[in-house]
Amino acid sequence: MPSIGMLRQAVGQMVRSLACGCWTSVLPVRFLGVSPRQIPADANFHSASFSETDHPRVLITGGLGQLGVGLATLLRKRFGKDNVILSDIRKPPDHVFQSGPFIYSDILDYKNLREIVVNNRITWLLHYSALLSAVGEANVSLARAVNITGLHNILDVAAEHKLRLFVPSTIGAFGPTSPRNPTPDLCVQRPRTIYGVSKVHAELMGEYYYYRYGLDFRCLRYPGIISADSQPGGGTTDYAVQIFHDATKHGRFECNLEPGTRLPMMYIDDCLRATLEVMEAPAEALSMRTYNVNAMSFTPEELAQEVLKHVPEFQITYSVDAVRQAIANSWPMNFDDSNARKDWGWKHGFDLPELVTTMLNFHGSETRVAQAN
Numbered sequence: 001m002p003s004i005g006m007l008r009q010a011v012g013q014m015v016r017s018l019a020c021g022c023w024t025s026v027l028p029v030r031f032l033g034v035s036p037r038q039i040p041a042d043a044n045f046h047s048a049s050f051s052e053t054d055h056p057r058v059l060i061t062g063g064l065g066q067l068g069v070g071l072a073t074l075l076r077k078r079f080g081k082d083n084v085i086l087s088d089i090r091k092p093p094d095h096v097f098q099s100g101p102f103i104y105s106d107i108l109d110y111k112n113l114r115e116i117v118v119n120n121r122i123t124w125l126l127h128y129s130a131l132l133s134a135v136g137e138a139n140v141s142l143a144r145a146v147n148i149t150g151l152h153n154i155l156d157v158a159a160e161h162k163l164r165l166f167v168p169s170t171i172g173a174f175g176p177t178s179p180r181n182p183t184p185d186l187c188v189q190r191p192r193t194i195y196g197v198s199k200v201h202a203e204l205m206g207e208y209y210y211y212r213y214g215l216d217f218r219c220l221r222y223p224g225i226i227s228a229d230s231q232p233g234g235g236t237t238d239y240a241v242q243i244f245h246d247a248t249k250h251g252r253f254e255c256n257l258e259p260g261t262r263l264p265m266m267y268i269d270d271c272l273r274a275t276l277e278v279m280e281a282p283a284e285a286l287s288m289r290t291y292n293v294n295a296m297s298f299t300p301e302e303l304a305q306e307v308l309k310h311v312p313e314f315q316i317t318y319s320v321d322a323v324r325q326a327i328a329n330s331w332p333m334n335f336d337d338s339n340a341r342k343d344w345g346w347k348h349g350f351d352l353p354e355l356v357t358t359m360l361n362f363h364g365s366e367t368r369v370a371q372a373n
């Protein structure tokens with residue numbers, strides 16, 4: 001037990017060093033380890049103590065969205081099927097349920113989260129649950145609950161159980177007063193969506209828990225992610241996924257953003273690889289806890305031109321959605337990810353031509369299979 005004198009001394013040091021912005025270097029580590037949430041006296045979570053195996057034991061929250069199933073597939077290849085648990089509040093389709101462990105988890109239920117972490121000896125938590133930009137504006141109170149209150153539960157459970165925690169942020173964490181071309185890691189962040197506000201909050205809270213409690217928090221700001229075999233969950237960049245489906249099925253596409261709207265984008269394989277790479281990066285390589293990552297940047301017009309090279313009859317028309325357009329106009333046009341490239345060797349694999357070929361091949365073969373059936 002630390003004595004009152006020791007505590008006073010530590011608090012005094014903390015106040016002095018907060019004022020000079022350098023408190024981590026002077027606070028004794030044992031004070032940084034204090035749990036952020038009151039633990040009941042009869043709590044027994046340490047009884048699940050275990051010797052660390054070579055592989056992490058991974059929990060993915062919000063795993064049935066656009067990105068989670070692909071992430072589980074990648075991590076299961078690396079760490080073994082049974083070491084990666086997908087979770088969500090939705091019912092998994094058969095092929096997902098049969099592909100590896102799945103568990104119900106509502107991130108708003110803290111006790112349930114703790115149980116899952118303890119019973120499954122989780123060591124890595126990848127937190128994907130969220131309401132994205134467009135659906136968030138349509139339901140602000142739910143977005144606030146899931147993206148902010150839910151995040152608090154995640155941070156606390158991760159700090160208590162000393163987990164390595166990954167929380168994705170987004171280009172949406174920037175706003176109209178941020179530099180847009182390019183947007184660096186560190187600059188003004190005044191987003192005007194509940195999604196963006198909640199993601200800035202997540203970045204800051206994660207970094208605060210890192211400095212205050214020693215939580216191993218890691219965060220990447222993803223651009224718009226483009227995937228072939230999973231649907232986007234209600235964002236501003238969704239058009240860049242839907243266009244491939246409509247081009248191969250109908251030969252035309254109605255876009256809800258203006259032709260010249262430039263946004264940073266990335267193919268899903270790059271996004272998931274970046275996530276695994278930053279999770280595996282040695283702590284000493286990370287000069288920051290939140291990094292921009294990028295691959296390419298294009299407008300609907302440029303994307304349509306690239307699709308036309310493969311689908312000569314393709315036509316694009318525009319019916320602009322005012323909410324999405326206003327959001328897109330406030331987001332980065334180009335993303336500066338030089339720190340990620342320098343610190344932990346980030347390198348994207350897909351530029352626009354490879355992205356378009358890959359997406360059309362996937363949808364083209366799907367259409368051919370459907371026609372054959």
Ligand SMILES: NC(=O)C1=CN([C@@H]2O[C@H](COP(=O)(O)OP(=O)(O)OC[C@H]3O[C@@H](n4cnc5c(N)ncnc54)[C@H](O)[C@@H]3O)[C@@H](O)[C@H]2O)C=CC1
Nearest residue numbers: 062064065066067106107128129130168170222224225233
């Ligand atoms: N897809 C993209 O283009 C980008 C995604 N991100 C971030 O990556 C993460 C994953 O994104 P997506 O898979 O696209 O999202 P998504 O919207 O497709 O999926 C989110 C999942 O969260 C689940 N969820 C909602 N409320 C929940 C609750 N109370 N408890 C547990 N789960 C709940 C939903 O059921 C859904 O399956 C999100 O945090 C998102 O902000 C960041 C930038 C770009």
Ligand SMILES: CC(=O)[C@H](N)C(=O)O
Nearest residue numbers: 132133170235236237
């Ligand atoms: C870029 C994102 O965070 C997401 N795809 C959205 O458009 O909301």
